[in-house]
Amino acid sequence: MGDLSMGQPADHSRRVAWLAQRAGFELGLDAQACECIYQTAVLRWVGCTANATEVSAAITDDVLGRAAVMALRPQDMGLLISPSKVVRHTQEISAIHCEISVIIASALGLGEPVTAALACLFETWDGNGYPRGIQGDDIPIAVMLVVLCGDVEILSREYGVAQAQQFLQLRADAVYPRRLVNLVSSRMQSWLNELNVPGDFTHPTSEGAADSVVDLSLLADAIDLKLPWLTGHSRRVAQLAATVAAQTGLPLAVQNSVVRAALLHGMGRVAIPNAVWNRTGPLTHADWERVRLSPYWTARVAGQIKSLEVEADIASHAYERLDGSGYYRAARNAATSPAHRVLPVVTTWLALLSPRPWRAAMDQDAAVDHLQKQASLGRFDPKITDALLGSARSSNWAASNALEARPTQSILTARECEVLHCISQGQSNKEAARVLGISPSTVRAHCENVFRKLDCKSRAAATLKAASLGLL
Template sequence: MTYIFSPTSPGPAGGAAPQDILRLGELLGALSHALDLTEGQPKGHCVRCCWIGMQPARELELPPQARSDLYFTLLLKDLGCSSNAARICQLYLTDDLSFKQNFKTVSGSRQGIEFLLRNTALGASPLQKLKTLGHVIARNGELAGELIETRCNRGASIARQMRFSEDVAEGIASLDEHWDGGGQPQGLKGAAIPLFSRIALMAQVADVFAASAGAEAAAAELEARAGSWFDPDLVPVFTAVIRRPGFLADLQDPGLEAEVFATPQAQHIHAVDEDYLDEIARAFSLVIDAKSPFTHGHSQRVARYTGLICDQLGFPPERRRWMVRGALLHDIGKLGISNTILDKPGKLTDEEFSLMKRHPVLGHEVLSRIAAFQELADVSAAHHERLDGKGYPYGMDASQLTQEMRVMAVADIFDALTAERPYRAAMPLEKTYAIMDGMAGPAIDPDCYAALQDAVTASGWPSASDAPLAAAEWDLPAAERSA
């Protein structure tokens, strides 16, 4: 079965498009690259894990539905990974991206202590580093359990929202359980650990070690952890795959992603119609906004304001729906920005602000991997551009900014100003309008801004449904953030 957009899906010019073929595997595989970003992993980590983990599935003779469920467990194993990023920065005084990346190679308590010594309180004073190390080492098991439980439960919850089976949700929830009962979050042991979780964890470790040290090192690592981390009966199945001639070359082949997306298992699931696309966009907006406590609800509010502006401007229903979907995903690139920047309570340095300005580019790289999302990627990536060409990341000006780009920029700025930030309270509507009045013309489109004001007035904002939550959008307006 292939999955096809409905005939009302917008094409490159915004009207109805011919039926673009969109396989669910391709869609979620592309979005899985955003999960790689927030885990600090090389591009394609989840896709490679999917490829690795599906090969033992043949040996295990899993039935078709189980293979399909395993496929999506592998592809989406890191759905909850953004939810503990801020907590990692807070507890360990470190960059969450490098912390997570380096943690993937830790296999025992001794290595764990060495890892903490290398990755805790980087750049802090000796006294601060000593105090922080003392705190986290004393509570290491408790803190690790807290972080893993948050991630696993969040990932399982989002998988359920995306209509996946309970087997997929449980596979994600138990990803960090170990065969000997020493894992997290429930301390499950042996066969009590879901099969999909056992396979996914082994695939993850295999990819990390194969990428850093080669195929033989990956196989040796699995064998070293047989009976402790891993099911001893599954390890030989995996190592036979890893030691197969050409394994590493296949794993690094640029065509591997297309192979993963074309597998029959990718197609044994719900049709990707407009309703399901909306659900996927909403689910990934939860992943995006979980990255920082100051962005809670941001994507859904920007989507709401985008829809209200589109209504005022007379967008056709199908185009409005498309815009709302893009607004839900507009900040997906923030998953690749460290929380040391996202959650910083003061002025960003020039270097930090340069890194912050990369998030639209990272988002464009993720969304543009989906052929049918090319225009959506362009619109979403332009939410920080200005009419006078002084925005980022591309410095586009009025001659290059479409109406859709201008709408999303206005919605994003409005939520940025009316939401809480670490260094200031949410601005009241009067002050927000005073700032945006000065931006109308040089920075934002006056017509889109007027449409926003009309929509706000008509909606009776702030109401229970439209009032901003305790959240922040860090980099808007750019002048305020860099001042």
Template sequence: MEPGQQSVHLSDVVSALSFALDITEGQPAGHSLRCCWLGMHLGRRIDLSAAELSDLYYTLLLKDIGCSSNAARICRLYLADDLSFKNAYKMVDTKLPEVLRFLVSHTARNSGMIERLQAMIHVARNGGEIARELIETRCQRGAEIARTMRLSESVASGILDLDEHWDGSGQPLGRAGEEISLFARIALLVQVADVFFRRGGTEGAVAELRSRAGRWFDPKLVAAVEGLATEPHIWAALEEEGLQDKVMALEPRSLVRAVDEDYLDDIAAGFARVVDAKSPFTAGHSERVALFSDLIADELGYAPERRRWLRRAALLHDIGKLGVSNAILDKNGRPEPDEWAAIKRHPELGRTILSKTVALENTAAIAGDHHERLDGRGYPRGLAGLEIDLDTRIVSTADVFDALTADRPYRAAMPASEALALMEKDVGTALDPECFAALQRGLVRMQDVAA
């Protein structure tokens, strides 16, 4: 929220930010909302209490919050685009022929024959351990982030157990039956239901759930979904406009959670961790950009409330990068034209996501414009001069400084002095002179304090 803005509900913020998790998983926009819609109706059907429904609600919206943490490894191990790999894997059962067909068709598809064979041999030899490690990283990271966002241990456990299967064949701990969190059992079931509903409607979704009952899914939950299949309005809503508002209305009214400034800071910090986990080269990037932005804003005389808002915007400035494949982000070399086009789309993705909630809509311009330049040669809109507001200029300056002083796939980190000398050449054309001077002063002050 911007200073003076009214508080909002947690459901508004989380339902909006769930779109970022959808694009990270390579899923059509609204996947998390659709899962929440189905899962909450299932929870009501099995008579969960209001407190249980409240925790289930946030488990469903945030089930994929750890999903960015394994993206780089998927690219590296399978020599694949993580977004299309994840999207396709949602369709795969654990039956051996199906898994083998998937691996053959998705491992190193665009590599040379020798490289592809080497990758496939490695996967064949170590596939079980690779899958366990990838899922463990994702689930543990997701549970950790949920806790930092003040969600209950029940929500964290639901996220942690998401990939466990009823018969014990899941990952990472091989839990079985009722050892698995009930929220996780529901979340995995409705996740598969949404994927197959988009392919074959209600009949296709229910048929797929039925085929995995007793293996992946609790048979009682599958039977409950079969009961939901007799209520066509529930399934029709998955394809209608305004689902976000309908999902927000499902949160138990007596347990609606308000978001104050402190809580919104924690949410922004949690999603910044999701963004930065996408690539080993961006670890801590959002937090550092927030720090440098605050340093500049302080030098420019921003009031404490405005600085707080700007830090939050800086934490989320790169949220659209979750929709860019790690095959591009981690590439050691210049992007090809189509890859560069994908990179240039990330600011607009960020603007779209942050615009979906009143609590963060005033940060959307910073996400959307932080790669614009004063001379109009930036992207995505080619804004120039005063068309770029001062808040965005501050974050852009901080972003460039951190990018230069951190390791990247194509070069090592620069010393601060070298980075500042390089940035100075772009002052007045790309970077704002006042923001750059404020950064220099702030860094000197930091150095003096450290000494």
């Protein structure tokens, strides 16, 4: 997921992890240290969705712009802010990224060495990095090796090995220590040759997050962070998909796969810049082509995990239609199983009931009419559609996105939950104040209490923690 957010190939982080761990072994580091290096590399970009809003406020394309930065092509960044504001903006962006990365690593049960490294991802050897400006040996060696090998993977792909080596020397003793640059440069060609041999390059020490059973709700929440107006969307899709799959009589194992697929279905969305998703008018042809590829990227990335191959396939059918008018496969009736037909109906229903940057939320009656029409046109499975609408009649799904006080059995007060709901949707303090009928200063005070109680420093972190606690 993180690789797509950074505009990188889907296997970028795994390749960096292999290179960085190889360098660690070459340095004589023990197995535990090398495992830390690997996990740091794999999780390096896991916080990218959390700061996409802030990044897209600074550059025109939060995906390709970041790719340009990584490839040392600043002229292609598309900067939207004045150069004088870059430092402050960069510090905020890096702080959000690191905070989210640490939260996710902690939730995965990874140890202190990994979380300590993830807190320093943007620090540099000379002390000019972010967010804390630490330097030298105060920065974990895992960070230095991961950043260095990340540059190796990108720059060798962009410019070739010889020029990549020159770039590394220019950055030596500034971004990372020269001794590591010299070591990695001397091995670069042979390591890349080995890495590029077709086959699986998974690391040999398969401990930690690589083999752990991960709660996909955590991944879903991280995916939804990219666009504040999608906060909680993947969880709602999974909840409704579970109901519909059960009511249509799918086998229990298939029901479970559908629910897991629902939590994954938005993964490919991170490959498309926020400027496209937030557009209030019609999409250009080029933008629409990018949107159509989002389920392809879901299949591509989630499918890399062998235990999720079935779920990745189901998830990537979320925008297909039985008449072949969907995307990305344009799959028709005969090409889809009942398991593949649940998410298209569920995602459409919940999207219709929710506001989007380009339209207001649809009322429930209009949404019912829309679904029934789509089913009559042969685009949705009638049995799935009837099951969903039956559920809608028995429980008020239209209110699932409505602002309401959360359960009192919570570390937050009802008002704090309301404020959190507003800011998690991307509303400013003034906007939240207008919605809640209170003053901006009162909203600010509630935000401070929320951050203190949830032990976080950013909107994204508060959203992620609150989602995991069932507060959103």
